Amino acid sequence: MDFRQQRTYKECLIYAAMNYLKQISEFNSRLEIVNLSARSQALWYCLMWHYNKAFWRAPLVISESTLRGELSLTHKQFLAARKELIDGGFIIHYPKQGKKPTSYDIVDLSTERAAVV
Secondary structure, three states, X not given: OOHHHHOOHHXXXXXXXXXXXXXXXXXXXXXXXXXXXXXXXXXXXXXXXXXXXOOOOOOEEEOHHHHHHHHOOOHHHHHHHHHHHHHOOOEEEEOOOOOOOEEEEEEEXXXXXXXXX
């Protein structure tokens, strides 16, 4: 049984918040080793914020235009930042066909697996 099914709503929020901070800490530690552009870092934090806003439902479904608008990135800049995160093992991208919004998983950096933090 999943942790969220066994615990109260309040316990789930506390658990998610602790893991949210742990994930941010691990991401910042990785930045000492892996050189990510400022745009890629901003995109990662934006995805984390949206995950938190969506109560950690995975995968996160969000449109490119939403993320680009929030970060003031061109299409080319966005694609480069996303590719850098994918290649660095920070996110998993699930492309959709047509105009459907794409899906993302943020890799749990503490265990090196795709998961909700």
